[in-house]
Amino acid sequence: MDILLHVCCGPCTIYPLSVLRGEGHRVRGYFYNPNIHPYREFRRRIGALVTLMEKTGFKAEIDREYGLAMYMRRVVFNEEQRCAICYDIRLEETARKAAEQGADAFTTTLLYSRYQNHGLLQEKCSLYARKYGVEFLYRDFRLGWQEGIDRAIELGLYRQPYCGCIYSEQERYDKKLRRRMRQQRLETDSDTGPSSRHGMEICSIQDK
Ligand code: SF4
Numbered sequence: 001m002d003i004l005l006h007v008c009c010g011p012c013t014i015y016p017l018s019v020l021r022g023e024g025h026r027v028r029g030y031f032y033n034p035n036i037h038p039y040r041e042f043r044r045r046i047g048a049l050v051t052l053m054e055k056t057g058f059k060a061e062i063d064r065e066y067g068l069a070m071y072m073r074r075v076v077f078n079e080e081q082r083c084a085i086c087y088d089i090r091l092e093e094t095a096r097k098a099a100e101q102g103a104d105a106f107t108t109t110l111l112y113s114r115y116q117n118h119g120l121l122q123e124k125c126s127l128y129a130r131k132y133g134v135e136f137l138y139r140d141f142r143l144g145w146q147e148g149i150d151r152a153i154e155l156g157l158y159r160q161p162y163c164g165c166i167y168s169e170q171e172r173y174d175k176k177l178r179r180r181m182r183q184q185r186l187e188t189d190s191d192t193g194p195s196s197r198h199g200m201e202i203c204s205i206q207d208k
Contacts, residue, residue, distance in 0.1 A: 034067020
């Protein structure tokens with residue numbers, strides 16, 4: 001099948017690409033991530049993807065438009081839902097592009113990360129697959145988590161320390177905020193159990 005693979009970054013692409021190629025699919029990439037801030041980080045992640053493309057012969061379209069304003073307009077006042085909104089932004093555009101290009105199916109490297117909300121990603125992909133009339137190819141790429149990391153190190157790729165948005169950058173480096181979040185999680189879990197957490201917390205700490 002012809003697959004359009006949404007690419008969140010170079011390191012997270014390695015394992016999904018090897019699985020899809022191993023299954024005999026023709027894979028094209030699409031880097032579309034207006035959530036990544038600040039600008040120098042955005043450029044750095046594109047640089048890592050370009051290195052991966054050069055080293056593996058992977059072809060991908062890279063949207064180099066820096067999406068700070070658009071992303072913030074969607075998320076401000078909805079911060080608690082920001083990961084769901086972030087998935088909507090990236091996955092809807094990927095499904096739309098897959099349909100436009102006549103791809104047989106689309107999928108995303110976000111399904112590789114142990115830190116993303118895997119179930120919500122599946123829901124969103126299925127939603128946009130129906131909306132644009134293109135198949136969503138589901139694979140649990142988390143199975144190759146360590147393999148992907150090892151290969152990224154071998155290739156010398158830049159591996160980012162946080163998920164992407166400016167909120168996740170603060171959560172990665174602001175010790176006071178991390179302590180507060182841990183405390184809130186403990187309180188929430190003791191009241192209602194871990195299932196009541198918001199998506200925002202699920203992918204808050206990206207230590208890839
Ligand atoms: S933490 Fe990650 S998935 Fe969630 S909004 Fe930020 S960049 Fe998007």
